Amino acid sequence: MSTHNSKETKSILNAVRTLGHEPVWIRDENVCSWIEDGSVRVSPRVDVLVNRLLLTKSDQQLEDLQLAALYEDTVPVINPPQAVAKTLHKYRAGAKLAAAGLPVQDAYFGRSSRTFEAWPEYLPDEAAHKPTIGTNGRRLSIVSPDEAVGARIADRRSFVQEFLEGSDDRPSDVRVYVVGGEIVGAMRRHAPEGDWRTYVALGGEVEGVTDQLGRAPSRLAVEATSVLGLDLAGVDLMPVDGEWYILEVNATAGFKGLFTATGVSVAPHIAKLAIERAGGSIGASEVTDLESTLDDSVPGCKPPLADEREDDVLGYTTRVRLSGRDGTERAVAKSDTGAKRTSIDTELAGRIGTGPLVGTMEVRSGPGNGTEAQPLVDVDLRLNGQWRTITASITDRSQMTYPVLLGRDVLEEYTLDISRTVEE
Structure with a gap:
């Protein structure tokens, strides 16, 4: 397994x-x-x-x-x-x-900031500050008793251990x-x-x-x-x-x-x-x-990563299903070969519970050279009978006709027929 x-x-x-x-x-x-x-x-x-x-x-x-x-x-x-x-x-x-x-x-563990700050009483010398659950040595550091050390490392509980x-x-x-x-x-x-x-x-x-x-x-x-x-x-x-x-x-x-x-x-x-x-x-x-x-x-x-496709052709608009940690919803998606990555409306992403957050991407924010950071999340997408996990950007599409935009990250595997549409 x-x-x-x-x-x-x-x-x-x-x-x-x-x-x-x-x-x-x-x-x-x-x-x-x-x-x-x-x-x-x-x-x-x-x-x-x-x-x-x-x-x-x-x-x-x-x-x-x-x-x-x-x-x-x-x-x-x-x-x-x-x-x-x-x-x-x-x-x-x-x-x-x-x-x-x-x-x-020797080691010390406390779940609150108040209890954690007592660790120098038990480990008076330098100690390794570690997440309680982690791998490959990432986010480990060496701390001294006079440093302010929190009970968490990022979103993980932590502890200190004799160095x-x-x-x-x-x-x-x-x-x-x-x-x-x-x-x-x-x-x-x-x-x-x-x-x-x-x-x-x-x-x-x-x-x-x-x-x-x-x-x-x-x-x-x-x-x-x-x-x-x-x-x-x-x-x-x-x-x-x-x-x-x-x-x-x-x-x-x-x-x-x-x-x-x-x-x-x-x-x-x-x-x-x-x-x-x-x-x-x-x-x-x-x-x-x-x-x-x-x-x-x-x-x-x-095992195959997806079901057999029902069709290798996508239309200008296509019915899709999106699945997150809180549920699954159907939506109509628009195909856009000018977009590098698939994007999902903020409200839809919130309803289905997309995630986890895997990064951000910079996109232009109107005229000029301004940019804004959009979160990137993993989401399961069913398209033409095939489930796959993609990394999509989350953006406010409330003023757009379609809550999902399919970018080249998905479209590159299909033939696009812009005359094909679905009822909205």
Whole structure:
């Protein structure tokens, strides 16, 4: 189950196929459930589910977790929803590990400005200020006790955590990948020049250290994964004065960097765990033969992103349907090849609850050189029998005849017949 197009997801599905089983890619485009005569059905049907939902980048985390929970009622789930939920909140995960007696950094969490400002009483030195839910090291900063630090980072709750410094001149940590209670590989991540964050997504360099890992960090990685109830995880560790600390546990950790550093792909190990959890059997040599490659080609099981089109021709005006978080509405849209991007009237966008906000665009505002910023949002659009997600601008079209204007971002895939219109 993965709604994102990551190399890791593709490689796991391809590994399942190579190991002789039928992979199914569960996405928004093909999943549904219904209750009939007291029985709950979920489609597509599977024998085991690998939960690869990237919840740190989702604005519907509870909704996504409940989708995985629907499957959990009937089949084994690799990385169960409850375990992922505990791990998702970084402070909660740290508290869980600390309660189990595992070494973690000191930290402080408060939900109001008043309670949060007391953090220097508990962390008197420099600390890392982090969102409680986040990924790839973005929006992290180092703060001192005399700084004013808020209880939020952007729209996320935040916490502060003891800032650990290793013995190396260049900041580094160790990422260990655990699958089914076994260590698949480990890499040391070095921060980019002038930075303290070691994330590969931010330019960190990696080197394989699987053979040099040692007993203590190996034990910590496996125990941390187990304490949080995960079947697979990337565990980040750091040694300080000879003692190892658990920095973070990631339920949906990427492993492209690990493959670069070690030449070992985690994908066949995850596929093996899933197949065995469903009652199958895979030989160790089969996995070993596969782990030296990372097949991230698009698997044949990827569901189509849209229905078959009813017609490849659009008219000067066309009936469309728009869907947001608060509802779906029908509208008549005008085609405009002079517009780069599709736009939606402000009032219509508000009624259906478009979003999330993904940026802004500058457009001319009447005569002269003046411009104005228009918000850009994601919205689902049904056009000629086809659903697709587009990024549209929101503008006041109350003085216009049509509440939706179709720009070249949509029109480029169709033939335009301006003699074709629909009744308004």
